[in-house]
Amino acid sequence: MMSKKSLLAVILAGLLPLTCYFLLKYFTAEAVVMPKRYFYDTVQNNTSYGKTTSDTVWHKVRDFTLTNQFGRQVSLSDLEGKIIVADFFFTSCPIVCPTLTRNMKRLQDAFSKTDTIVRFLSFSVDPQRDSAERLKKYADKYGINHDTWWMLTGDKDEIYDIAKKEFKANVADTKVDTNFIHTEYFFILDKDRVVRGWYNGMDSIHLNKLASDVVLLMLEKDKKKKRRFFGS
Template identity: 55%
Template structure:
């Protein structure tokens, strides 16, 4: 095993554990939790009939897709899971293979727990070309766990609406062309599908922050979780 692989393995183990100790030792108020980014305005009515305008954190909507196994899937199928999302297309000759390798490292960081804790999703921005067969061939190059990492295609308008209006990809990356979305960011959504951060998928430091932030959101789900329970959830250990 070369030095880079050893370093990657150490980071995969140390960063989630460090996140646990930081939160448990100092509390959420003293820990920089992944922030929430976008809110919606809602109109509410009081008992006397008056209407007031309130704000709630924006929750990304559900979307129906087809994954690399030919299975119809939705985000509603993933209730209770943390989501890591990126955008790609199988014919991409530039950043997509590099981002897929980075996503593979992320998946490996949570290899024993991600079936129940984290879902990785790569959304095709070229659904006309990216058939189930194309997606499966691409996916096979990077993962053997097709359950916890979906490569998905679907209706192009729905995918682009999701990228631009639901997780605000063009806000995270000002270079996004609305006619052909191609961003190098990973998007982190909590269990309520609220955007909690975006991270440059080609930057190892940004990837390290993402590996740190995922267990923080895991712990946010249950702040009373014991260290033993956290280990079991994270690494599948008893």
């Protein structure tokens, strides 16, 4: 029987033809169902010519500045216009985090041809111990591409605020301990920094869906332009 790792490798190996499929579908189909937006800040009611319309203001992850594995200060705003895949981990985690890191590495490899669009972020939830030097050593152990994947450390309160209030990690994973954000989930932000989905990073089916959704978000048009997409 094929192992889970082998199955995941086969699924991700099929990502390139999947990309081609969605490109073809985009140019030939009337509509594509896009990944949903999940969290909103407000709903504005606008009245014009006697008609009232509602406009949802979707929650955007705020800008932040943390330290990456090279000891450099980096900000979310440095990744403007990028699609982001993120997780929350710590380097001394014995079982779950190494598997998550290997699976995210497979995703990084799968999107290596589009590395100008997709970026990866791993937030340490144990920043007191996870120094930049320790993160660099961990990253090198798994052979990640440092140019497209930041492992981040910094003030613990700031990281936990990002996890809970911005990515809504404790909403996505209701079993998570809010005092120690250790979740198996990966999160996607679109080019506007809006959360568009979360996926179990240990599950090959979820990872396949994540990869498909990243491809769709790569094709998504600017909201101000004429749209062909529904469900978003």
